[in-house]
Structure formats: structure tokens, C-alpha cells
Amino acid sequence: MSTLNFGETDPAPSTPTVPLACVLSLARERRARWHPASPVHLQIAEWVCSLVTSGNLTAGDKLPPERQLAEALAVSRMTLRQALEGLQTAGWLTRTRGRHGGAVIANHRSDVDISNLVGLRTQLLQSAMTASSRLISATVQVPDDATRAALRLGPDDTVFDVIRVRFADDVAVVLERSFFPTALFADLLDLDLTGSMYSIMRRHYALGPVSATQELTAIIIDPADAAVLDAAPGSPILSIARTSIAGNGTPVEFSRDLFRSDTLRVTVSGRVSSATDSLSEPSQTSPPHSPPPNRSAGSTLAG
Numbered sequence: 001m002s003t004l005n006f007g008e009t010d011p012a013p014s015t016p017t018v019p020l021a022c023v024l025s026l027a028r029e030r031r032a033r034w035h036p037a038s039p040v041h042l043q044i045a046e047w048v049c050s051l052v053t054s055g056n057l058t059a060g061d062k063l064p065p066e067r068q069l070a071e072a073l074a075v076s077r078m079t080l081r082q083a084l085e086g087l088q089t090a091g092w093l094t095r096t097r098g099r100h101g102g103a104v105i106a107n108h109r110s111d112v113d114i115s116n117l118v119g120l121r122t123q124l125l126q127s128a129m130t131a132s133s134r135l136i137s138a139t140v141q142v143p144d145d146a147t148r149a150a151l152r153l154g155p156d157d158t159v160f161d162v163i164r165v166r167f168a169d170d171v172a173v174v175l176e177r178s179f180f181p182t183a184l185f186a187d188l189l190d191l192d193l194t195g196s197m198y199s200i201m202r203r204h205y206a207l208g209p210v211s212a213t214q215e216l217t218a219i220i221i222d223p224a225d226a227a228v229l230d231a232a233p234g235s236p237i238l239s240i241a242r243t244s245i246a247g248n249g250t251p252v253e254f255s256r257d258l259f260r261s262d263t264l265r266v267t268v269s270g271r272v273s274s275a276t277d278s279l280s281e282p283s284q285t286s287p288p289h290s291p292p293p294n295r296s297a298g299s300t301l302a303g
Contacts (some may be wrong), residue, residue, distance in 0.1 A: 020064045026051065027064075027072035040075055044083035049092060049129045052105060053170050059107040063093070066103075090128070112259070113267045119196045120166055120174065128168040133194045136163040136228070140182060140189075147179045150243045150254040158182045159254075162193055165228060172229045173263045178255040185252075197253075207252050209244035216240050221258065231260055238266060 030047050034040050051057040063069060063084075070080040084103055087093045091111075095103045112123050124131035141161040143153060151159065159179040166174040178197065180188060185205055193200075202208030221229070221237040231237065238261050244253040259266055 020062070020068075023051075023057070024064050024068060024072045026056065027069060031072065031074040041079050041082035041086065044073060044075065044080065045086050045090075045092075046129050048083070048087055049169050052092065057105050059105055061105045063103040063105070111265050111267065113269050119198045121196055124166070124168045124173075130167075130169055132167045132170075134165045134167070135193050136165060138162045138189050138193055141179075143179060147254050151179065151181055151251045153181060160185060160188050162197070164193070168263070171263055172231075173260050175225055175229050175258040176255060177257070178253055180253055181251075184250070201246075201252060207246045207250070209252055210247045212242050212244045214240055214242045225258055229258065229260055231262075235262075237261070 034043055048057070048063075064072070066077050066080055066084075070077045073080065084093065084095060088095050088103075091106060093103050094106050095101070112120065121131045121133070139161050140158050143151070143157070143159045147153075147159060148157070151157075153159070160182055162176075162178045162180070164176045164178075165172050166176060180201075182188075184207060185201070188200070191200055191204065198208055217239045218236055219239045221231055221233070221235055223233045225231075225237075226233045226235070229237075238259040240255075240257045240259060242253070242255045242257065243251055244255075246252045
């Protein structure tokens with residue numbers, strides 16, 4: 001699996017900036033508001049995440065000792081440890097044992113495998129506490145030449161142009177601009193477009209994507225997009241152009257997305273097909289540099 005990280009590195013932990021007494025004070029304010037319908041350890045984890053996303057805690061800040069924090073939150077140390085273990089697994093903090101050990105806020109980035117077409121929200125929730133979308137606009141447009149070619153549209157065809165911002169733990173991480181053929185997705189704009197678009201495509205139109213081709217480019221974000229993503233103007237960002245294909249071979253989506261690699265760990269997973277494997281591995285009975293056998297014109301080579 002490859003990890004894509006354009007212009008960003010994990011900085012060394014900073015010197016703790018938030019006094020432990022401040023965290024304990026916030027914990028005492030929070031303990032009176034546990035909701036009986038949700039496990040307390042999950043609520044504690046969400047509370048810690050909210051302190052990070054709000055800026056009350058930053059990478060390198062150390063949480064109070066377990067005993068003190070558990071007392072401040074009015075929970076058992078076992079419940080607190082469940083919350084800390086979940087946060088550690090999700091990459092929100094690191095934990096070390098010993099006299100000088102403890103829980104330290106990490107430089108958290110949510111994981112996204114762009115080769116997985118299960119949907120972005122599902123992937124974000126594997127390493128983030130919350131995932132959401134905000135719809136910026138949804139209109140009918142005449143496609144540009146690149147969109148028309150990707151979706152194999154005729155000169156008179158139109159597309160739905162859907163622009164959304166995706167959030168992980170209330171932090172803007174992706175700016176999506178997706179185009180869908182109006183001929184395939186009638187009344188799309190009448191549906192709730194803040195959820196999973198792929199789920200809508202599957203459930204309402206039986207045209208969920210099963211494969212995609214993607215082009216990745218490192219670019220400098222322009223000021224308008226930087227404002228939408230709350231990113232630094234002029235900073236590097238990962239641009240991904242994707243064409244998604246339905247099971248019947250029809251192109252159903254063309255998108256141009258911007259991924260913040262400072263808040264996302266973008267990966268690409270892959271596998272070697274049996275056909276490729278059989279071609280790339282030399283036979284034990286063949287000389288190392290013997291030419292490959294002749295193949296008929298109808299053979300398909302996996303690449």
C-alpha cells in the first residue's frame with residue numbers, strides 16, 4: 001500500500017501548551033453531561049477529540065494522569081482506559097508506560113484509501129469520530145470537454161454539478177466537485193445530497209460504481225478553494241480526477257476532488273492479479289532470460 005503525502009510531514013511533538021489544571025477543569029465541566037443512551041467511554045473519546053478540533057489541545061499536549069482525569073470526569077479508570085485505547089487506535093494520541101509516561105495528543109490524520117469505492121464517509125469513520133458533508137451547490141450544467149469525454153456524452157447532453165465539502169471530526173478535509181449525467185440520474189437534485197452519493201447511485205438508480213480510474217496531481221491550492229477548506233493559501237494539495245464506472249460499463253461519475261494531505265493520510269492499495277503474476281514470475285524450468293511464449297491476439301494482459 002502506498003501513502004501519498006504532498007508537501008506535508010508529521011512534525012515533532014510540540015512542547016505542551018495547555019496546563020494540566022486546565023484540562024482537569026474542562027473535565028469537571030463535562031462530567032455532569034454524560035448521556036445514558038451512549039457508552040461513556042465513547043463520549044469521553046468524542047470529548048477529547050472536540051478539545052483537539054477546537055484548539056484547546058494540540059499535538060504534543062499531555063493529558064493528566066489517568067487517576068486524576070478519571071476523578072475529574074467522575075468515571076472509573078477502566079472506563080477511561082477504554083476511551084484512551086480507542087483514541088490511540090484511531091491515531092489521536094500516543095501512550096507510554098512508566099513513571100514519565102502518559103497519553104500525549106498526536107498529529108492526527110484520518111485514513112482514506114482512494115482505491116476503495118465503499119464511500120468516503122465509511123472510510124473516514126474508521127479513523128475519525130464523526131464524518132459529515134456540507135452541500136455547497138447542486139445545479140444542471142453544460143459539461144466542459146474533459147467532463148464530456150470522461151462520461152462519453154453527446155454534444156447536447158447535460159450533467160448535474162454537485163459541489164460538497166467533506167468533514168472529519170468537524171475539520172474540512174476534501175472539496176468535491178462531481179458530475180453526473182442527467183440522462184442517467186433523473187430527479188437527482190430532489191434527493192438529500194449530504195449523505196453518500198454512491199449509496200444514492202446504488203439504491204435509487206442501480207448504477208453504483210464498481211471500478212474507477214483516477215489521476216493524481218500535486219497542485220498549489222487557489223485562494224477560493226483554500227477559504228472553503230480552511231487551508232493556508234498557496235499550500236500544496238492533492239488533486240484527484242476520477243471517472244467511476246458502473247457494472248454495465250457505463251461511466252456514471254466524473255469528479256475533481258481536492259484532498260488536504262495535512263489532515264488526511266491518503267493511501268492507494270493494490271494487488272497483483274493471477275494473470276500478471278503468472279507473466280512476471282519466471283518458470284522454474286525456463287532459463288532466466290528466455291523470451292515469453294507467443295500469445296494469441298485475443299489474450300488479455302492484466303496490468
